[in-house]
Amino acid sequence: xxxxxxxxxxxxxxxxxxxxxxxxxxxxxxxxxxxxxxxxxxxxxxxxxxxxxxxxxxxxxxxxxxxxxxxxxxxxxxxxxxxxxxxxxxxxxxxxxxxxxxxxxxxxxxxxxxxxxxxxxxxxxxxxxxxxxxxxxxxxxxxxxxxxxxxxxxxxxxxxxxxxxxxxxxxxxxxxxxxxxxxxxxxxxxxxxxxxxxxxxxxxxxxxxxxxxxxxxxxxxxxxxxxxxxxxxxxxxxxxxxxxxxxxxxxxxxxxxxxxxxxxxxxxxxxxxxxxxxxxxxxxxxxxxxxxxxxxxxxxxxxxxxxxxxxxxxxxxxxxxxxxxxxxxxxxxxxx
Amino acid sequence: xxxxxxxxxxxxxxxxxxxxxxxxxxxxxxxxxxxxxxxxxxxxxxxxxxxxxxxxxxxxxxxxxxxxxxxxxxxxxxxxxxxxxxxxxxxxxxxxxxxxxxxxxxxxxxxxxxxxxxxxxxxxxxxxxxxxxxxxxxxxxxxxxxxxxxxxxxxxxxxxxxxxxxxxxxxxxxxxxxxxxxxxxxxxxxxxxxxxxxxxxxxxxxxxxxxxxxxxxxxxxxxxxxxxxxxxxxxxxxxxxxxxxxxxxxxxxxxxxxxxxxxxxxxxxxxxxxx
Numbered sequence: 001x002x003x004x005x006x007x008x009x010x011x012x013x014x015x016x017x018x019x020x021x022x023x024x025x026x027x028x029x030x031x032x033x034x035x036x037x038x039x040x041x042x043x044x045x046x047x048x049x050x051x052x053x054x055x056x057x058x059x060x061x062x063x064x065x066x067x068x069x070x071x072x073x074x075x076x077x078x079x080x081x082x083x084x085x086x087x088x089x090x091x092x093x094x095x096x097x098x099x100x101x102x103x104x105x106x107x108x109x110x111x112x113x114x115x116x117x118x119x120x121x122x123x124x125x126x127x128x129x130x131x132x133x134x135x136x137x138x139x140x141x142x143x144x145x146x147x148x149x150x151x152x153x154x155x156x157x158x159x160x161x162x163x164x165x166x167x168x169x170x171x172x173x174x175x176x177x178x179x180x181x182x183x184x185x186x187x188x189x190x191x192x193x194x195x196x197x198x199x200x201x202x203x204x205x206x207x208x209x210x211x212x213x214x215x216x217x218x219x220x221x222x223x224x225x226x227x228x229x230x231x232x233x234x235x236x237x238x239x240x241x242x243x244x245x246x247x248x249x250x251x252x253x254x255x256x257x258x259x260x261x262x263x264x265x266x267x268x269x270x271x272x273x274x275x276x277x278x279x280x281x282x283x284x285x286x287x288x289x290x291x292x293x294x295x296x297x298x299x300x301x302x303x304x305x306x307x308x309x310x311x312x313x314x315x316x317x318x319x320x321x322x323x324x325x326x327x328x329x330x331x332x333x334x335x336x
Numbered sequence: 337x338x339x340x341x342x343x344x345x346x347x348x349x350x351x352x353x354x355x356x357x358x359x360x361x362x363x364x365x366x367x368x369x370x371x372x373x374x375x376x377x378x379x380x381x382x383x384x385x386x387x388x389x390x391x392x393x394x395x396x397x398x399x400x401x402x403x404x405x406x407x408x409x410x411x412x413x414x415x416x417x418x419x420x421x422x423x424x425x426x427x428x429x430x431x432x433x434x435x436x437x438x439x440x441x442x443x444x445x446x447x448x449x450x451x452x453x454x455x456x457x458x459x460x461x462x463x464x465x466x467x468x469x470x471x472x473x474x475x476x477x478x479x480x481x482x483x484x485x486x487x488x489x490x491x492x493x494x495x496x497x498x499x500x501x502x503x504x505x506x507x508x509x510x511x512x513x514x515x516x517x518x519x520x521x522x523x524x525x526x527x528x529x530x531x532x533x534x535x536x537x538x539x540x541x542x543x544x545x546x547x548x549x550x551x552x553x554x555x556x557x558x559x560x561x562x563x564x565x566x567x568x569x570x571x572x573x574x575x576x577x578x579x580x581x582x583x584x585x586x587x588x589x590x591x592x593x594x595x596x597x598x599x600x601x602x603x604x605x606x607x608x609x610x611x
Binding site (some may be wrong): 065083085 | 354397401445451452453455456458459461462463464465466467468469470471474476492493496497499500503504527
């Protein structure tokens with residue numbers, strides 16, 4: 001049984017727990033020592049796993065019924081009294097239905113609220129578009145003062161949850177439904193908000209991914225390597241603040257960049273990376289993989305990642321494309 | 337029972353501050369003066385009798401909280417906070433101006449004494465429920481007061497918060513409805529029926545009291561009742577008059593928002609002093 005351990009929590013059978021289960025377990029352990037933490041949900045205690053918090057700390061657990069906007073307002077008010085509210089619902093409701101409450105009650109007022117949104121992207125594929133969420137990174141990124149994180153797997157989620165509790169101010173973590181394959185085999189990796197994890201070095205192409213796409217990026221990079229293509233893989237778990245240094249290094253070293261996210265290509269990771277590249281003034285071949293301004297169809301999550309080319313096959317195909325792509329040469333490039 | 341001397345003190349203060357609201361409305365070019373006057377007597381009662389606050393320590397954790405959920409009443413709130421000494425009243429001369437801490441909806445990060453930033457309707461009440469729950473959980477003794485507008489009760493989130501407040505029995509919260517009868521486009525009952533408003537709140541688990549929101553004795557009694565109630569949270573539906581205190585504004589939906597020229601300002605001040 002592989003252990004997962006943070007500073008204040010330990011999980012003994014991490015291999016057999018989903019991303020959401022680890023989240024619920026970590027939050028519960030943190031809540032036992034940090035009495036300021038309160039957990040709120042909207043009739044999704046079981047689905048989001050925040051309900052694990054309830055048995056040990058019933059006084060600090062609030063199930064507010066199916067009313068997401070109200071939950072965000074209540075969380076803001078609780079933060080005013082010095083508590084650290086952690087709220088969980090599906091990503092589509094947290095980021096869209098309750099968007100103005102997140103913006104006006106939490107971010108605008110600099111309230112110390114943590115939103116852990118589950119079932120993001122197409123991880124709840126069978127539920128259809130109403131329950132998919134391919135817009136949340138874009139929405140949350142635009143709120144001034146919001147930290148936005150998309151962990152790659154369960155173990156990284158554990159570290160991210162711990163990190164946001166320690167961080168002052170509004171934070172948004174998006175995770176999947178919970179059946180995503182693990183990326184990290186143990187806890188021997190760094191997690192720092194705003195600092196990308198380079199999982200593999202490479203000089204021909206850089207793949208910058210977040211969330212469930214990271215494991216596919218590693219897979220694609222290994223397959224490319226076998227074909228003689230050197231691919232760098234960055235786990236860009238923090239979308240905001242984005243790791244500009246890692247992006248610029250990827251541009252300089254590879255000049256071919258692909259972003260991959262379980263999200264619309266408008267406004268999410270790809271856009272955040274594009275902003276940095278555009279401001280650098282450096283030319284490079286660039287592709288954004290994700291949902292191309294369309295509503296995702298019903299299906300099993302793995303099938304959907306494949307259809308929308310954000311799995312290993314899609315990434316590998318795009319690596320082939322960018323290798324052939326032209327880009328403007330930059331005279332000063334060699335001097336930098 | 338409110339003593340006659342106390343009642344007179346509150347009435348005098350209310351009149352003095354109505355004049356200030358007219359002055360600021362005049363200098364700032366336009367304000368939600370109708371709603372500022374309908375809510376006014378309740379805010380005066382709270383700030384000059386009930387709220388346990390210390391203007392020298394606006395962030396004092398144990399202070400009572402007041403959430404003006406109908407955030408467009410901000411001009412009236414700001415004038416009271418200035419009078420209480422939270423900031424230099426001269427700052428109100430720049431109300432609405434570029435870079436001023438004061439706009440028509442107050443920002444808690446810019447204006448000392450403001451506990452929550454409001455403006456978008458249907459937000460303050462959920463936040464007030466959160467404050468009350470947070471206080472109770474931590475054994476804090478302070479009380480939270482919140483005021484919603486009647487038109488604001490068209491917002492679904494008001495009823496989400498009412499449901500949660502009733503469910504959790506937030507008896508450390510007193511809610512006021514400024515029932516002046518008008519939203520921006522006209523009579524609330526013509527735009528979207530609210531009545532029976534008291535029965536709606538009762539159905540959501542609240543104890544509803546209906547009072548004349550300009551009668552200090554009734555305001556006083558209702559607040560005391562809300563503080564003593566331990567079973568259900570209390571909502572005080574205060575029947576008020578939009579533009580109260582200025583004869584040509586009273587009951588006029590046109591004065592939801594407006595500006596004043598020299599002549600109108602003098603006429604308004606005269607009307608306030610004459611009453």
